[in-house]
Each structure stands twice: as structure tokens, then as C-alpha cells.
Amino acid sequence: MNYTVEDVKNFILKFTELEYQFGLGQFDSTITNKDWKTLVEKLENCYNEAYGYNAITTTYRDESLMTKELYDNNKKNLKKRSLFLIRKYQNPEFGKGIYDTDSNVVFSCFVGSDVEMGAEVYPTNVSVGIVNGDLKIISSRELDFEKRRNEEVIEWGYNQRSNVYIDDITIKKEGELVETLRVFEPEHPTWLADYNKG
DSSP states (O other): OOOOHHHHHHHHHHHHHHHHHHHHHTTOTTSOHHHHHHHHHHHHTTBOHHHHHHHOOOOOOOGGGOOHHHHHHHHHHOOOOOEEEEEEEESOEEOTTOOSBOTTEEEEEEEOOSSOOSSOOOOEEEEEEEETTEEEEEEEEEEOHHHHHHHOOOOEEOOTTSHHHHTTOOEEEOOEEEEEEEOSOOSSHHHHHHHHOO
């Protein structure tokens, strides 16, 4: 299927809403176990199988943590991640841990933090691919904060200690940039320069 950047935008917006509801739901006693299971299944369905295994660390809810105090505190500190930018690339090169993915295209989606960071910026680069005809999150990289701090550049990397790195669920090369969709402008000059390039 030939997905557009608008399709990917809608997919990521749905994903960030599910992710937010999942974060709240862990402490929400008003959500039934059946509704929780449905929410978890919807969130898991956003990920390619190999990456999803590493991305969602726990789906178990501890009833002793489902108090109003913990829920209110979590709701105060948790926020839905913003989508800033999508870049579409052709002919990417995937690590061996990414399988069943259409190798002709990948979408880099730049998303914000799920906690308050001061300025609205994107610390995460989520890669979306087409897996068996459906959009799925196939990989994710984090901002190299040392390079950003020391050299004022936006560069992405994988955590070498994580299972994601070990299993080679990585984007080796993004390929040729063919389209950009700007959604939400960041509030910091370094990010703004990255947002407007290409």
C-alpha cells in the first residue's frame, strides 16, 4: 500500500493518544481489566512485532498502585507527546532485526517528550515502516544530548545497552529524502534549524 505523510501523521497522532491513555491507565482504577487489555492490544498493534517486544516493557497493573493520589500525580506529570515533523525517505537500509518491512520507504517522525522539558522540542525520532501492508513503528532513536549541548547539532542514536541495539532493530541508512511534512514548530533555535532544513 502506498501511504502518504498525512496517513503517517494520523497514525502517529493515534499512537501518541494510545500511549498517553496507557500511561494514565496503569494507575486508573476506573478502567476495567477488559478495557485495559483492549487498550494494551491497540498500543501493541502500533509496533512491528520484534520492536514492540522491547518497546512496551510492562502491561501488568498493580492494584496497590491504583490510588487517587498516584493517579493524580501521574496525570499532573504525564503529557501526550507532540508530533513536530515527518520526513519520508526512499530506499532505506534496515538492520537485520527489522523484518517483514517494505524496504522501499521509511518515515522518520519527530516527537516530543511525555514529560515537561521547558521548551517544546523533539528528543525522539520514531521510524515508521510498512509491515505486511500496515503502518507500524519499526525502530526508535533518541537525541544525542551531548552533541546537542556541545556542538549545537541534532543527531540521533541508539542506546547501546538496550535490547533494541543488541537485536539490531535499527535504521542503518535512511535513504533519499523525498518529502517533508512540518506539523508543529519547536521552540528552540537548534531544533528550529533542524525542523526547517531539507
